[in-house]
Amino acid sequence: MTTTSAPPSSPPQRREPAAQKRKGRFGDRLFAGASTGSGILILLVLAGVAVFLISRSIPALTADTADLPNEEGLGAYIGPLIFGTLLAAVIALVVATPLAVGIALYITHYAPRRLAALMGYVMDLLAAIPSVVYGFWGIATLAPALVPFYGWLERNLGFIPLFSGPASVTGRTMLTVGLVLAVMILPIISAISREVFSQAPALHREAALALGATRWEMIRMSVLPYGKSGVIGGAMLGLGRALGETLAVAIVLSASGVVTFDLISSTNPSTIAANIALQFPESSGLNVNVLIASGLALFVITLAVNMLARWVVNRRADFSGAN
Amino acid sequence: MAKRIDVSDLDIYYSSFLAVQGVNVSIEPRSITALIGPSGCGKSTFLRSLNRMHEVIPGARVEGKVVIDGQDLYGAEVDPVDVRRQIGMVFQRPNPFPTMSIYDNVIAGVRLNSTRMKKSDMDDLVERSLKGANLWAEVKDRLNRPGSGLSGGQQQRLCIARAIAVEPEVLLMDEPCSALDPISTLAIEDLMTELKERFTIVIVTHNMQQAARVSTATGFFNLSGVGQPGRLVEFNPTEKIFSNPEEKATEDYISGRFG
Ligand SMILES: Nc1ncnc2c1ncn2[C@@H]1O[C@H](COP(=O)(O)OP(=O)(O)OP(=O)(O)O)[C@@H](O)[C@H]1O
Ligand SMILES: [Mg+2]
Numbered sequence: 325m326t327t328t329s330a331p332p333s334s335p336p337q338r339r340e341p342a343a344q345k346r347k348g349r350f351g352d353r354l355f356a357g358a359s360t361g362s363g364i365l366i367l368l369v370l371a372g373v374a375v376f377l378i379s380r381s382i383p384a385l386t387a388d389t390a391d392l393p394n395e396e397g398l399g400a401y402i403g404p405l406i407f408g409t410l411l412a413a414v415i416a417l418v419v420a421t422p423l424a425v426g427i428a429l430y431i432t433h434y435a436p437r438r439l440a441a442l443m444g445y446v447m448d449l450l451a452a453i454p455s456v457v458y459g460f461w462g463i464a465t466l467a468p469a470l471v472p473f474y475g476w477l478e479r480n481l482g483f484i485p486l487f488s489g490p491a492s493v494t495g496r497t498m499l500t501v502g503l504v505l506a507v508m509i510l511p512i513i514s515a516i517s518r519e520v521f522s523q524a525p526a527l528h529r530e531a532a533l534a535l536g537a538t539r540w541e542m543i544r545m546s547v548l549p550y551g552k553s554g555v556i557g558g559a560m561l562g563l564g565r566a567l568g569e570t571l572a573v574a575i576v577l578s579a580s581g582v583v584t585f586d587l588i589s590s591t592n593p594s595t596i597a598a599n600i601a602l603q604f605p606e607s608s609g610l611n612v613n614v615l616i617a618s619g620l621a622l623f624v625i626t627l628a629v630n631m632l633a634r635w636v637v638n639r640r641a642d643f644s645g646a647n
Numbered sequence: 648m649a650k651r652i653d654v655s656d657l658d659i660y661y662s663s664f665l666a667v668q669g670v671n672v673s674i675e676p677r678s679i680t681a682l683i684g685p686s687g688c689g690k691s692t693f694l695r696s697l698n699r700m701h702e703v704i705p706g707a708r709v710e711g712k713v714v715i716d717g718q719d720l721y722g723a724e725v726d727p728v729d730v731r732r733q734i735g736m737v738f739q740r741p742n743p744f745p746t747m748s749i750y751d752n753v754i755a756g757v758r759l760n761s762t763r764m765k766k767s768d769m770d771d772l773v774e775r776s777l778k779g780a781n782l783w784a785e786v787k788d789r790l791n792r793p794g795s796g797l798s799g800g801q802q803q804r805l806c807i808a809r810a811i812a813v814e815p816e817v818l819l820m821d822e823p824c825s826a827l828d829p830i831s832t833l834a835i836e837d838l839m840t841e842l843k844e845r846f847t848i849v850i851v852t853h854n855m856q857q858a859a860r861v862s863t864a865t866g867f868f869n870l871s872g873v874g875q876p877g878r879l880v881e882f883n884p885t886e887k888i889f890s891n892p893e894e895k896a897t898e899d900y901i902s903g904r905f906g
Contacts, residue, residue, distance in 0.1 A: 536732030549746030
């Protein structure tokens with residue numbers, strides 16, 4: 325240090341480190357304050373939503389069965405909606421996740437660089453299409469196109485309860501909705517998978533290759549394990565979107581409030597979000613409370629799904645490679 | 648079975664950057680060859696060209712010939728995957744698979760190479776390989792814990808265990824001991840001396856004593872200037888390099904009068 329040789333002549337220099345330290349601490353405090361503030365804000369918003377949903381649901385929860393719109397009780401009304409919501413979202417997830425992982429792997433590890441960039445761009449564009457467009461595509465193009473396929477399913481795989489039929493003649497079935505939702509959540513899942521796959525450390529990829537792994541073996545040994553929690557996170561984001569999707573479902577699905585695993589018939593359970601959107605304009609009084617109670621159910625489901633995802637991701641945190 | 652490596656007129660590129668130029672060398676089977684030289688002169692680059700790990704880097708390529716026991720390593724019909732199954736590698740930075748347990752790390756290569764293996768055989772192999780890498784005593788009670796939970800030196804020994812578990816014909820080691828304490832280093836050196844009865848070993852090291860202690864032949868890489876390609880300046884029996892080197896540059900480097 326040069327300052328030690330001439331302390332009396334350079335008091336400003338001597339003060340500098342201390343001042344810097346204080347400034348650093350101030351910056352730290354500012355940042356800590358700002359991030360704590362945003363954290364609290366999010367919790368407040370969430371709590372506000374929850375309070376709203378609960379307080380407006382109470383009339384429906386405590387009402388007489390006879391006063392309810394269907395006159396059979398709240399459970400009988402919301403139950404099929406919950407069922408429909410979960411069914412549509414699960415179909416979407418089951419179809420979209422493997423596809424998204426495949427696309428992400430192709431883009432990050434197989435495609436020539438130019439093509440990879442182009443495909444990434446196209447996938448991002450898919451995410452930018454508004455859901456009403458997906459809805460119209462579903463009802464105008466996809467549904468009619470699937471009608472012959474549903475007929476074939478009923479004839480050949482009708483022994484499986486999922487395809488017992490009678491096959492819808494319009495194609496506006498649960499399966500169509502699930503497929504539309506799958507296309508909608510595909511970009512989310514594949515974008516996140518792409519991101520994590522491309523970040524798999526070269527160190528570990530080389531470790532696998534040096535052992536004589538083929539490209540696919542290398543992916544299995546180092547890329548997939550590294551990206552697993554990211555893929556699960558992406559799938560959960562996609563699931564969240566599928567659970568809450570309103571317009572596309574409302575447009576495509578021909579719903580009738582039943583509970584059935586038959587995916588290809590014209591009688592289908594509706595979903596919570598679509599049902600709210602369709603019923604809300606014509607509702608008043610207690611009916612509004614019932615709809616809000618169904619919204620509360622959706623809120624709880626989404627929360628539960630996210631917590632489940634977190635638990636899945638953390639279960640093997642030791643082996644995640646993050647340490 | 649150990650193999651002989653013949654390199655002739657080898658140029659190694661990263662895209663348009665010529666990193667190593669004009670290497671001619673013959674590496675004897677059942678020997679330890681040490682590569683020494685200043686940082687950035689292309690030792691790692693050369694080493695990686697011996698098992699085709701070089702071409703994993705986008706844009707990287709080689710010109711010239713590498714012949715292993717009469718077979719052209721870069722021949723059109725040669726699959727780099729097969730090459731790497733026979734020529735193992737230990738990297739400069741330890742790289743155990745973080746998502747695998749210690750046990751699974753050791754047999755990762757074997758799982759790729761072979762068909763089914765009995766559990767008891769696998770257990771034996773894991774124990775033998777870990778003992779070979781002088782790691783067994785430290786990890787035998789936690790074989791199912793992740794490999795990434797080990798210290799840096801332990802991780803490197805795990806990588807060595809993983810590499811020797813597949814019984815490669817040639818073992819390439821890029822500064823394998825740079826993260827190790829003297830005791831583990833000696834253990835690795837003993838291991839190398841033992842392994843050379845069966846394998847051909849090429850090791851990059853910055854540690855002159857290590858090169859002098861373990862190797863039969865030594866190659867000195869050097870740069871003629873910044874931005875110039877690295878060259879193999881001298882390749883001779885280790886005794887000769889350390890007592891009576893042919894090149895002035897070699898003598899300067901070894902005696903610390905470099906630069
Ligand atoms: N992936 C890469 N892309 C481009 N250039 C590279 C790459 N890796 C190494 N190089 C360059 O090639 C030259 C040789 O590098 P190399 O890693 O082989 O040196 P080294 O002798 O192993 O050095 P050290 O002793 O520090 O490990 C250096 O100029 C380096 O910058
Ligand atoms: Mg190096």
